Amino acid sequence: MRILPCGDEALLVEVDTLPEVLGLAAVWRADPPAGVLEVVPAARTVLLRCDPARAPLAAVADAVRRTAPTAAGRDAEGGEDVQIPVDYAGADLAEVARRTGLGEVELVERHTALRWTVAFCGFAPGFGYLVPDGEWPSVPRRSEPRTKVPPGAVALAGEYSGVYPRESPGGWQLIGRTDLAVFDLDRDPPALLRPGVQVRFRVA
Amino acid sequence: MDRPRDLTGRALQVLAPGPLCTVQDRGRPGAAALGIGAAGAADRASFALGQRLVGNSASAAALEVTLGGLRLQARGDLLIAVTGAPAPLSVRDQAQDEAQDEAPAGARGDAPGARAAPGNAPFYLLDGQELTLGLPGRGLRSYLAVRGGIDVPPVLGSRSADVLAGIGPPRLAAGDVVPVGTDVGEGPAADVAPVPDPPDSVVELRVVPGPRDDWFAADAVETLCAAPYEVTSDSDRVGMRLQGASLARARDGELPSEGMVPGALQVPPSGQPTLFLVDGPVTGGYPVIAVVVRADVDRAAQARPGQQLRFRAVRPAALR
Numbered sequence: 001m002r003i004l005p006c007g008d009e010a011l012l013v014e015v016d017t018l019p020e021v022l023g024l025a026a027v028w029r030a031d032p033p034a035g036v037l038e039v040v041p042a043a044r045t046v047l048l049r050c051d052p053a054r055a056p057l058a059a060v061a062d063a064v065r066r067t068a069p070t071a072a073g074r075d076a077e078g079g080e081d082v083q084i085p086v087d088y089a090g091a092d093l094a095e096v097a098r099r100t101g102l103g104e105v106e107l108v109e110r111h112t113a114l115r116w117t118v119a120f121c122g123f124a125p126g127f128g129y130l131v132p133d134g135e136w137p138s139v140p141r142r143s144e145p146r147t148k149v150p151p152g153a154v155a156l157a158g159e160y161s162g163v164y165p166r167e168s169p170g171g172w173q174l175i176g177r178t179d180l181a182v183f184d185l186d187r188d189p190p191a192l193l194r195p196g197v198q199v200r201f202r203v204a
Numbered sequence: 205m206d207r208p209r210d211l212t213g214r215a216l217q218v219l220a221p222g223p224l225c226t227v228q229d230r231g232r233p234g235a236a237a238l239g240i241g242a243a244g245a246a247d248r249a250s251f252a253l254g255q256r257l258v259g260n261s262a263s264a265a266a267l268e269v270t271l272g273g274l275r276l277q278a279r280g281d282l283l284i285a286v287t288g289a290p291a292p293l294s295v296r297d298q299a300q301d302e303a304q305d306e307a308p309a310g311a312r313g314d315a316p317g318a319r320a321a322p323g324n325a326p327f328y329l330l331d332g333q334e335l336t337l338g339l340p341g342r343g344l345r346s347y348l349a350v351r352g353g354i355d356v357p358p359v360l361g362s363r364s365a366d367v368l369a370g371i372g373p374p375r376l377a378a379g380d381v382v383p384v385g386t387d388v389g390e391g392p393a394a395d396v397a398p399v400p401d402p403p404d405s406v407v408e409l410r411v412v413p414g415p416r417d418d419w420f421a422a423d424a425v426e427t428l429c430a431a432p433y434e435v436t437s438d439s440d441r442v443g444m445r446l447q448g449a450s451l452a453r454a455r456d457g458e459l460p461s462e463g464m465v466p467g468a469l470q471v472p473p474s475g476q477p478t479l480f481l482v483d484g485p486v487t488g489g490y491p492v493i494a495v496v497v498r499a500d501v502d503r504a505a506q507a508r509p510g511q512q513l514r515f516r517a518v519r520p521a522a523l524r
Binding site for chain 2 (some may be wrong): 004005006007008009010012014018037038040041042043044045046047058081097120121122123124126127128168185189190193194
């Protein structure tokens with residue numbers, strides 16, 4: 001574990017694997033060290049936003065070093081799986097199928113057979129990074145991001161799947177589209193894909 | 205000063221919004237784990253001062269006015285204060301000569317028959333009176349606080365407009381009628397606040413090196429601090445694109461996306477840093493060489509395109 005400085009009101013904790021991230025984030029969300037206001041997990045890090053008036057950063061760092069992550073790698077929220085219907089006709093589907101050597105049919109079968117869990121969010125409101133519960137090929141980002149990705153685009157990058165909540169620039173490989181609104185301000189909660197939520201994709 | 209009168213059923217009618225006017229409050233912190241940024245006033249200190257001057261509660265919202273230009277008409281009697289970038293303030297009665305409506309306002313925003321109002325102090329804008337904010341001579345963002353607060357519906361617990369995420373109220377437009385609420389605390393505590401104007405030349409900003417200073421050449425932090433960086437016009441509430449000495453990488457490869465904070469100096473492969481402000485992304489994949497001390501982000505948010513930022517490295521322990 002490395003504890004890196006991040007200005008005068010935060011610390012960035014870096015570890016080697018995603019399960020370690022999720023284990024630490026679970027502990028700190030349940031029982032934040034004194035002075036910690038917010039816990040923001042990502043792929044290999046947990047950002048701790050702090051209030052130095054409550055506890056100096058040095059004290060937060062000490063508490064961090066003493067933390068034993070939970071054994072559970074996936075902070076499952078429980079409840080029913082979210083079903084995401086997908087029209088698997090994304091602009092990059094053929095290319096990804098070719099790169100992975102699976103072919104389009106096999107790729108879609110595997111994508112829909114796996115159970116995915118939201119590991120963390122970032123990039124945009126309601127954008128969840130989903131990791132699978134089984135074997136899945138790692139897929140590189142596009143070398144040039146698109147300036148416009150359609151809302152609901154289902155996409156791949158690295159070990160993750162994701163669904164773009166609204167139209168935005170994006171560098172992930174597009175394999176399909178869903179009509180399901182994964183982020184809706186009029187809904188409570190607005191974000192469907194929150195850390196711990198489990199997901200299944202299916203052919204629309 | 206006189207005790208404020210009971211104020212209800214009031215509003216601000218927007219005659220002209222200026223280059224950019226948004227509603228801001230103290231933001232919506234706490235949802236970064238859902239990818240939702242905190243947003244809020246870009247210069248928190250100036251925003252908070254304005255709210256104190258009109259006696260609002262800490263949760264009230266104000267208008268963030270970028271480069272002046274805002275013209276408003278009061279509906280009902282309003283208590284107002286303008287802080288931050290010192291926009292010349294002029295008030296005129298609606299009942300003045302109609303021909304004056306066609307008279308071009310000078311660069312300072314004065315119209316014939318108008319009188320000046322003070323900055324950094326509360327003043328009354330009575331029913332029907334018009335207030336004009338001219339172009340500030342220095343600084344970028346002014347805060348218009350009104351007693352009772354701007355009463356548009358909150359989104360996810362805040363009235364702040366997040367221009368990156370597209371969350372919160374839309375920017376103000378001519379014709380908008382912006383309701384004023386009742387979000388008050390104690391009465392105003394002072395008649396005027398002696399605050400220095402934003403600097404009009406080089407803005408000094410303290411930075412803490414890291415978290416990814418080790419992604420850069422050994423002398424990169426020194427380079428960052430050796431000469432000032434210019435604020436380019438490609439700047440907004442999300443961040444300020446800067447131009448100056450290139451910051452060379454010491455390693456190749458991609459950085460997995462990680463949490464970002466306001467004040468982060470993120471450096472893409474071009475070597476030219478971007479200074480994130482309050483609408484900056486919640487996570488990002490380019491290495492951050494240093495982070496501006498949070499209190500200094502307020503001052504960065506007042507730097508105009510063409511101004512220079514000079515960075516000075518400090519260690520967190522030295523800030524206590």
